[in-house]
Amino acid sequence: MTTRYSKDHEWIRLDGDVATVGISDYAQSQLGDVVFVDLPAKGKTVAAGAEVAVVESVKAASEVYAPAGGEVVETNQAIVDDPALVNRAAQTDGWFVKLKLGNKADLDALMDQAAYDAYLKTL
Amino acid sequence: MVPFAGYDMPVQYPTGILTEHKHTRASAGLFDVSHMGQVKLTGADPAKALETLVPGDIQALDVGKMRYTVFTNDQAGILDDFMVNKRDRDLFVVFNAGCKDNDLAHARANLKGVEIDYLESHALLALQGPAAVAVLARLNSVVQAMSFGMGATLALGKYEAFVTRSGYTGEDGFEISVANDQAEEFARWLLSQPEVKPIGLGARDSLRLEAGLALYGHELDPTTTPIEAGLNWTISKRRREEGGFPGAAIVQQQLKDGPARKLTGIQPEGRAPAREGTEILNSETGERIGVVTSGGFGPSVDAPIAIGYVATQYAAPDTPLSLMVRGKALPARTCKLPFIAKRYAK
Numbered sequence: 001m002t003t004r005y006s007k008d009h010e011w012i013r014l015d016g017d018v019a020t021v022g023i024s025d026y027a028q029s030q031l032g033d034v035v036f037v038d039l040p041a042k043g044k045t046v047a048a049g050a051e052v053a054v055v056e057s058v059k060a061a062s063e064v065y066a067p068a069g070g071e072v073v074e075t076n077q078a079i080v081d082d083p084a085l086v087n088r089a090a091q092t093d094g095w096f097v098k099l100k101l102g103n104k105a106d107l108d109a110l111m112d113q114a115a116y117d118a119y120l121k122t123l
Numbered sequence: 124m125v126p127f128a129g130y131d132m133p134v135q136y137p138t139g140i141l142t143e144h145k146h147t148r149a150s151a152g153l154f155d156v157s158h159m160g161q162v163k164l165t166g167a168d169p170a171k172a173l174e175t176l177v178p179g180d181i182q183a184l185d186v187g188k189m190r191y192t193v194f195t196n197d198q199a200g201i202l203d204d205f206m207v208n209k210r211d212r213d214l215f216v217v218f219n220a221g222c223k224d225n226d227l228a229h230a231r232a233n234l235k236g237v238e239i240d241y242l243e244s245h246a247l248l249a250l251q252g253p254a255a256v257a258v259l260a261r262l263n264s265v266v267q268a269m270s271f272g273m274g275a276t277l278a279l280g281k282y283e284a285f286v287t288r289s290g291y292t293g294e295d296g297f298e299i300s301v302a303n304d305q306a307e308e309f310a311r312w313l314l315s316q317p318e319v320k321p322i323g324l325g326a327r328d329s330l331r332l333e334a335g336l337a338l339y340g341h342e343l344d345p346t347t348t349p350i351e352a353g354l355n356w357t358i359s360k361r362r363r364e365e366g367g368f369p370g371a372a373i374v375q376q377q378l379k380d381g382p383a384r385k386l387t388g389i390q391p392e393g394r395a396p397a398r399e400g401t402e403i404l405n406s407e408t409g410e411r412i413g414v415v416t417s418g419g420f421g422p423s424v425d426a427p428i429a430i431g432y433v434a435t436q437y438a439a440p441d442t443p444l445s446l447m448v449r450g451k452a453l454p455a456r457t458c459k460l461p462f463i464a465k466r467y468a469k
Contacts, residue, residue, distance in 0.1 A: 033141040035420040036394050056396050058140040058420050
C-alpha cells in the first residue's frame, strides 16, 4: 500500500477498492492544535479536488480536499471525539474518511513519498 | 512568523497556541508587544487637552493610575482604543500598532499646547499570569504592593522601567516599558525564570477573547461607537454630562435611548468554532441580526467562543441565536463577558 500526496497536503492510501484519506504530518504541524473536525455524511460522493472535510485549529479553519473522487464509505469518529488525534497521528489513526474510488487513475496525478518530500523542500 | 502592522511577529512558539495559552493562565507568559506605540504627552495640561479627543475622564486620573479610553470621530466611531497612564510629569499612552501613525497625526493636529513624543527608544514587554508578580518581585518587591491599574517608574534590578500592573489576558500581570538597549537582556532574564515561557500572537488573541476584551479592527473600528461596544463604563458622569469630545451628541443620545446594536458574548452549543464574519441569525425566522467580530476556540473554556454585534433586542444573556457556519445554521446563545473569571490583583 503506497501513500500518495496532494499539493494541498492530503494523503491517500489505497487498499483494494477503498482509499483512506487524511492530512499530512506537515499539514498538522502547520495548522497547530486541532480543535474541531467536520466530516461528511457517509454515502456522499465527492469529486477529485472537491472539499470533503473541514479541520479547525485554534488559529483557523481549513478545508480538506479529496485527493481522488469517490463515495464516502466511512468516517473517523475518533477524530471527532478527540480532534488532537490529528496532531498526534496525522498519517495513521488520525485519518479523516475512507473513499470507494470512482477512478483509481486519479491517484496517478498525485505525488509519491519522494516527490512529496521534495515538494515540501520547495515551500 | 507573520507580518503584523509592519512588524514580523511570532504567531506561536514551538509548543503551540494551546500550550502557550494554558501556560499563561497557570504560570506566566512573556509577550513582546514592542510594536505598540508608546507616546508621552507633556505640556501645561495634557489631560484637559486629551479630553477634547476622548470620552474618558482623564482629568480625574491620579498620578500612578491608568485608565482605558478611545479616540472617537464625529460620528462617535472609534479610531483607536488605548491606556492612559498619569505619571508625575506626563501622560503615557500606548496606542495599537496598526493605528499609531494615524493616532500621532490626529493628536499632533488637535492637541493644542501639548508636546507629543513617540518613544521609539523603548520596548514594551507584557508578563502575564498568576506567577508574574513573584517573578518580577525578584527584581523589586515593590511590585507586590501595586494594585491592578497602577503604574510606577521602578528599578528592576539593573533595568530602569516604567511598570504598570495591567494586561490583555484577564490574568494578573504587568506591562513593562524598558529602553531598547536593555530590552533584550531583560527579556532573556525573564525567560530564564522557571515560570516564564514566551507567548505568540495566537495565544494573545485566544487569551483576550476568553477575557472578553475588544481588539481594534475587530470589535472596534470607525463605524462602532463606545456605547455599542459596551464601553459605557469608560465614560464618567461628568463626561456624559459635559460632552466635549468628537461625537459626544451621538454618545449622549445612545446612552439615553440605547444603541441599535450591542456587542455580546456568544456561546456556540456544538464544537464548531464560528470565526470572524460569521452571520448571526434569528434562530426562528432566519433573519440576519448581527455578525461575529471575533471567534474561535477558547482553550481554557475548552469550547468554541465568540464575540459579535447583535440587534439590541437580542443582546440579553441567554438569547438563542443561529450562527451560519459553512452554510449550516448552528445553535448558539448570547452570554455575558468574560468567558473566564478575571483574576486581577486588587
